[in-house]
Amino acid sequence: GAVVSQHPSWVICKSGTSVKIECRSLDFQATTMFWYRQFPKQSLMLMATSNEGSKATYEQGVEKDKFLINHASLTLSTLTVTSAHPEDSSFYICSARDSWQGLFDEQFFGPGTRLTVL
């Protein structure tokens, strides 16, 4: 089956620093990737849709200047949390949609990245 990886799996950083999270589709091409955030005991909330070769589309309330997304290739999207603060501490999950799937396509989820900002 399709595999999506994330790196790092966890990261601890100081307040004010920037953190980059990578999302890779390992055995398929993904023109579209999605970034979600999940707080403890809560559901996944979509942050943005990452489109290869174009600007990301952000959900309402998500600061695009704080959460920088780059989708430079068909297998890699990155999320950079700039000037991170403790309230940005969360579980960040990406998913990827196979470019060649039909109408009822499936999103394949990465294992998530636990970000802790001290």
Added chain:
Amino acid sequence: TQLLEQSPQFLSIQEGENLTVYCNSSSVFSSLQWYRQEPGEGPVLLVTVVTGGEVKKLKRLTFQFGDARKDSSLHITAAQPGDTGLYLCAARTGGGNKLTFGTGTQLKVEL
């Protein structure tokens, strides 16, 4: 107001018991998915239901899509500790590509 409301929010049961989780909305969906997520991992797709009234079975799990395609249920028979996890329903919104997740049901099955 959440687009997809799940109930119950938390459920703690003994091994062998049956349970049902509900996913409700006022919107109509072309399809609906159920996922299970374990701590520290991404969600894993269990099933996609497409047709109103559709029933799908996956071993001890039975999924049903409402006739009006606004709601769905997940029934687990003879729950086992391995069923423990966060169960999430999800539906496509915003033109088809985006997934909106339900509020989630945290299930704990104890010996």
